[in-house]
Amino acid sequence: MNVTTLQTIADIINVSRSTVSRVLNNKWERSGISRVTADKITVLAKDLNYLKNDTARSLREKKTFTIGVIVRDITNPFYSHIIKFVERALYAKGYTIIICNTGYDLDRESSLINSLISRRVDGIILSPIQKSIENISIIKFRNVPLVLFDCNIDEMKADYVLVDNEAGTMKAIEYLISQGHKEIGYIGGNSYDSNNRLRYAGYRKSMQLASLSIHKNYVKHGRYTFKHGYDSATEILRSKNVPTAFFTANNRIMLGACKGIMDCGLQIPDDISIIGFDDFETATMLPNPLTVIRQPVQEMALNAVALLLSRVDKTNNIPYVTSLLKTELVIRNSTKDIN
């Protein structure tokens, strides 16, 4: 259980801790340590399986080489892919990431943030719940480098990475309209969520531009879940008037809606068209592969990392940056031209 430390090595070779430290950090030349001493130390360190103690180093250096990443739902493939890319990019820069999952629980978010700050992470990438922005303020108050991800909060000045939610949605709706759809339903996410608000705004704008009216009954906001998608779709489809197409605000809702449509005995796209935000692996697996708005997941991850690291490295006050990325309409086969 006895671990080798710098002191262990120093004692054996009869040099000081600092000398060992300098050698093992490749600073021995600059510090005027002889090659002979350096070699002895290097060899012994290997023999004793010396492994640096990062807690000590972090304490001393006031730098942990750790980044906190907080997402709302790690089981959503959108986030798990983001995390994969973020982890890979940060790892390449020598950073480790601590991943936290809020599960849309505000208390959890708050407590996780405190925990990350206690651990003195060098920065945080946060995909906030947005019900309250108090948690975010704490991070800023503590002066911890922060990148807000997948959200767009007007009242909060910060670095952002986000996509053109409104424009992306408009592409989708306009595509539906070009196929002759006039009655288009919107099954969205939480009403306090900026993505949902912007996607909804895009939906309304496109409808308005085409002089199409929006039926209140065709619009459902709710949670970003399969269940919400399913319930909303079936509820809408069981009423007297039904739309000819649906827009869904994320992958989970889309899957739920698809299942709901099928369970209502309707076929996609013959009986009803559907288009949604987020691309995902199984979108191509349905009887008719799904047409979606794809977010540039890897690019988003890389931009978040780059933005954050530039904050971490530079103590000077760069103005806040918003990295706004473009979405792409991926046309598959879940909508039908009814012109």
Add this chain to the structure above:
Amino acid sequence: MNVTTLQTIADIINVSRSTVSRVLNNKWERSGISRVTADKITVLAKDLNYLKNDTARSLREKKTFTIGVIVRDITNPFYSHIIKFVERALYAKGYTIIICNTGYDLDRESSLINSLISRRVDGIILSPIQKSIENISIIKFRNVPLVLFDCNIDEMKADYVLVDNEAGTMKAIEYLISQGHKEIGYIGGNSYDSNNRLRYAGYRKSMQLASLSIHKNYVKHGRYTFKHGYDSATEILRSKNVPTAFFTANNRIMLGACKGIMDCGLQIPDDISIIGFDDFETATMLPNPLTVIRQPVQEMALNAVALLLSRVDKTNNIPYVTSLLKTELVIRNSTKDIN
């Protein structure tokens, strides 16, 4: 940028660091500190937004309250769900987790392990690549509490959490046989992977018990990917003789195989039956929902955490434990009775 430390508070109130420490750790009564002093300290700490420094505490306590979790592919829903449950359980016990993704890269695995040990994590939950067990030995050598997850390595004594791969597969194969299938293909994972070996063993055993012969051409080992599933299925289906059913060794392979089958112009389950290991959200979304062997994901996660923490807490040498969990055959509609 000046952070409050115990010393800051101590200086203002004119007490010593230790007194402040004891108060903020609720040890003041035991240490004979007056309520008046304690209150003053508590109030001031709050006013100054004091936040404990975990790097310092960890160094002193030789305990980081951090657990490393290493998985092979975080974007696989099986793992992302495991991680979700593991994180939740550990969080409840005051631990933070560092999630690492090897992406089946052995060097990465090795380097991640070293990094975790450098950070002095209190324990590691590892789902190893298994091409080499050297990396695992390092963890054991360093005496870091370890739980091996989702694998079964005979040569390596350790704590394990795993499922009845062989028995589970047998349930699946026997189900197919009971439906009259005699020509059953096996599309598996990496040949060095213990899960794959055991699942394959289960497949062979069931076939043998039913006196069915295994066609070499119907068996494909490879990577746990969509592509491998797709390629294998199409390759098999394009040959002269084709099986009436497939068993697939994980969720990715299953999806790939399904797509392959569809792209060959065949219908599931009318033309060909399929059954696979791992349940997943979209299994229910296909035209005909998929029949699968479900692993008790949450239970696996909780057992891994419990096992690990018992190692972390007790320094005494408990004998190694293997937590072997049962799988469940979830019958949906991807197989057809051809009796």
Add this chain to the structure above:
DNA sequence: GATAATTCCACCATCGATTGTGTAGAATTT
């Protein structure tokens, strides 16, 4: 041979928190 110039390292403070031990001064006892 004496002084100057290097070479090569040791010393010590520091990061922030924790804890065992020691001790003034007040309170109580005899």
Add this chain to the structure above:
DNA sequence: AAATTCTACACAATCGATGGTGGAATTATC
């Protein structure tokens, strides 16, 4: 009034690593 007991803290060592400063020993220079 002296002895004893409490009360309420302070002190200092420790965890392991880092880096500025200073100085002994060796070599070079005239």
